[in-house]
Amino acid sequence: MELKVRQRGGTIIEYGDQGVILDPTSNSHSYPTFVSHAHADHAAAFKHPEREKYATTETYRLLEAMGWKRLDNLNQVKVGDTVKLDEIEVKIHNSGHVLGSVQFEVNTPEGTVLYTGDMCTENTFTMDPATPVECDLLIIETTFGAPMFQFPKRNEIAVEVYQWAVNTVINGRIPTFKTDSIGNAQEIISILNKYTNLPVVTTKSATKVTDVYRESGYNLDSVDANSDEGRDLIDSGKCAIITPKGSKVPTDLSEMALASGWAVIMNRGRVAFPLSDHADYKGLLGFIRKCKPKRVLTFHGGKMTKDFHNHIKNTLRIPASPLSTRVETIKGPLMKNENRVLACSRQIIRTIRIPGFVYQPTWLAKEMSRQGFSTDETENSIELLIEKGILKGAEGGVRLT
Numbered sequence: 068m069e070l071k072v073r074q075r076g077g078t079i080i081e082y083g084d085q086g087v088i089l090d091p092t093s094n095s096h097s098y099p100t101f102v103s104h105a106h107a108d109h110a111a112a113f114k115h116p117e118r119e120k121y122a123t124t125e126t127y128r129l130l131e132a133m134g135w136k137r138l139d140n141l142n143q144v145k146v147g148d149t150v151k152l153d154e155i156e157v158k159i160h161n162s163g164h165v166l167g168s169v170q171f172e173v174n175t176p177e178g179t180v181l182y183t184g185d186m187c188t189e190n191t192f193t194m195d196p197a198t199p200v201e202c203d204l205l206i207i208e209t210t211f212g213a214p215m216f217q218f219p220k221r222n223e224i225a226v227e228v229y230q231w232a233v234n235t236v237i238n239g240r241i242p243t244f245k246t247d248s249i250g251n252a253q254e255i256i257s258i259l260n261k262y263t264n265l266p267v268v269t270t271k272s273a274t275k276v277t278d279v280y281r282e283s284g285y286n287l288d289s290v291d292a293n294s295d296e297g298r299d300l301i302d303s304g305k306c307a308i309i310t311p312k313g314s315k316v317p318t319d320l321s322e323m324a325l326a327s328g329w330a331v332i333m334n335r336g337r338v339a340f341p342l343s344d345h346a347d348y349k350g351l352l353g354f355i356r357k358c359k360p361k362r363v364l365t366f367h368g369g370k371m372t373k374d375f376h377n378h379i380k381n382t383l384r385i386p387a388s389p390l391s392t393r394v395e396t397i398k399g400p401l402m403k404n405e406n407r408v409l410a411c412s413r414q415i416i417r418t419i420r421i422p423g424f425v426y427q428p429t430w431l432a433k434e435m436s437r438q439g440f441s442t443d444e445t446e447n448s449i450e451l452l453i454e455k456g457i458l459k460g461a462e463g464g465v466r467l468t
């Protein structure tokens with residue numbers, strides 16, 4: 068029996084005929100289901116009430132606060148718990164991202180996989196850093212996995228945040244933060260509570276989510292914009308407002324600021340604070356080093372972080388590749404060669420579209436690696452397509468016949 072990992076409607080980890088699915092995005096698998104945290108791109112399993120899910124109580128409460136309905140069939144877990152499923156065992160660890168967010172350590176007789184979900188490696192005003200766990204195979208998120216993403220120290224950001232807020236009030240305007248309702252909203256409330264006397268007013272889901280944080284033991288001082296007190300504060304102009312991205316601001320006096328990790332690459336001219344509930348580039352590399360994995364699989368990146376697996380290989384000397392539909396093992400990708408080469412060939416045909424244009428094999432290998440194919444598979448596919456008369460060799464590469 069072999070430990071196998073792949074991405075298909077979620078992250079699937081299999082051992083023999085058993086398996087688990089983590090943060091599923093579709094309802095296509097019947098494996099026991101684990102949800103890492105309450106952000107919508109991870110919690111889709113809760114759209115299927117008939118499905119049995121493992122998640123923290125906080126994740127459940129946050130989804131409820133965000134207006135999700137019929138959140139049935141929850142098996143509550145907490146940090147430190149171990150869920151035993153015959154030969155597979157899932158241990159729950161803190162991921163440092165938002166309230167209730169966890170990582171999953173999946174133990175099998177053949178080895179251990181750590182799935183980070185979304186994670187933050189810093190000590191923030193609301194969360195303890197993600198716990199590194201020694202493992203054989205590490206599946207890590209790479210939202211900010213590029214060298215350009217280097218966040219300033221949390222305390223330095225906090226100083227900028229409260230100074231801007233206080234100065235804005237002095238100038239007769241109301242500092243208004245547009246943020247994610249879960250995570251950054253509570254981080255800013257904490258900062259303003261700690262360093263200023265400025266009352267904080269929240270709107271819509273930012274209010275409901277903050278209530279869940281309070282129920283979970285957080286000492287956050289804020290009021291809802293629609294309460295009498297909230298309205299009085301907004302009229303007085305002596306407060307800060309926290310409002311979810313995309314929702315309407317309750318006053319014309321607002322001076323807007325964004326709080327998000329993306330602030331580090333935004334052009335100046337607008338107020339934006341690089342406050343993130345994800346690890347930055349160095350944070351990710353440091354975390355990987357502490358987990359001592361034999362192999363790393365990356366997920367959740369975008370265009371800007373698609374090379375993170377190469378950075379891992381070059382900097383840490385640990386084999387790494389993007390998690391894809393390809394079946395991965397601790398030793399490397401599982402080659403079901405013939406089918407893989409056929410699939411890769413089809414992908415190459417989809418990619419090579421310009422008649423007469425010469426495509427370099429190295430470029431093709433790079434394109435195909437994004438689809439989860441290895442250089443070997445790409446080379447074998449090119450040979451096959453030449454054999455079949457679909458491609459032919461040309462100066463510096465191949466072209467359509």
Ligand SMILES: [Zn+2]
Nearest residue numbers: 104106164185
């Ligand atoms: Zn998240």
Ligand SMILES: [Zn+2]
Nearest residue numbers: 106108109185
């Ligand atoms: Zn996410």
